[in-house]
Amino acid sequence: MDDLIARFRAGDHDAVRVIYRQYGGAVMTVATSIVGDPGVAADVVQQTFMKAWRAAASFDASRELAPWLYSIARRTAIDAVRKDSRSRPADVDPNVLASDTISFERTWEIFEVRRAIDELPADEREVIRLSHLVGLPHGEISQRLEIPLGTVKSRSARALRRLKAALGHMADSANQTSSVDVKMDKE
């Protein structure tokens, strides 16, 4: 990672590609969460990586790259919201609009969750996507993916354990089981 960051700081294009592939999804998630519109969010992603590349020489390699990229992404997205708000009626205060968008802490959580999802093995990620985003019970996931039900449950369990390990405080819930767990347990 130190070498990658050093090459990124030096403006190495291959390093830019690697970092985009590592963080592009998380940046897109933050952008979408703040601006809403997918087209605008895509512009935010592109601007974020351009700003990061331009500022790479000043990046302190002793710092984590993720918070720095996240910071750029969030600011770029907020700027996009403000620019959009300027075309709105004058009674809309752009500063109030910015503060009403998702809080700093929340968008950082979103960024972390997406990164953790992107680091899951593809087959586990797909089970999580189908069960949580699409809302399918395990039986239907088994049919859709044409794999045994036991495999679905195993992949789900492993994926959630990986997410818990990656997200620590967010995923720890000794006394707060989600209703999704109950649904997932149904066949």
Add this chain to the structure above:
Amino acid sequence: MSDDDQIDDDPVPADPVPVDASLAALLADPATWSETDASMEDKILTEINADAGSHTDAPPSLTNVIAMSPPRRYAGSIAAGIAAALIILGGFAILASGDDRAEGVELALVGTELAPAATATALLLETPQGTRVELDVTGLAPAAEGEYYEAWLSQEGGGGVSAGTFHLRGGDGAIELWAGVAISDYPLIAVTIQAEAETLSSGRVVLKGGIAP
């Protein structure tokens, strides 16, 4: 295929893995799974190539040069026109290692009548070496020859200390500045337009903030 698919035939776990409601909500949010177009990576590289090609005299990484100037102070109180208030968007947590975090403050600045289209966000972070100011400016015109922009950390009704200078002639982007004073003592920030001959703040504020409600 995940590494341990070989255990898919193992008995199904007796209890599901509990998931925090907050995490479950994020996993169910379409925004969490949003994807860019497959061409985004190439678009970024194309723009980088174009950006690199437009700066033949200096490496692209030196665009928006970090301009350091000796610490300077306002003569007396902050000049009229500098709004002494800020919008605090929220704390910023930097993961140094593990769960260690250094807190920073993220502020929003808006343009004055001198630069009505300008906006900026400033991240102020106290480090052992001083206060690092990461300024992200949009909509502010490049400084003309003979002029430059200067950021100031200041006190309510009191003096200010320069955090450094920049010109934006290479375009918008992230600017890193430094001040030798603590945020806790100088919690306010503003940007002025300066003439090269000026040694003190011009008082011509282009960016300022507002008090959070």
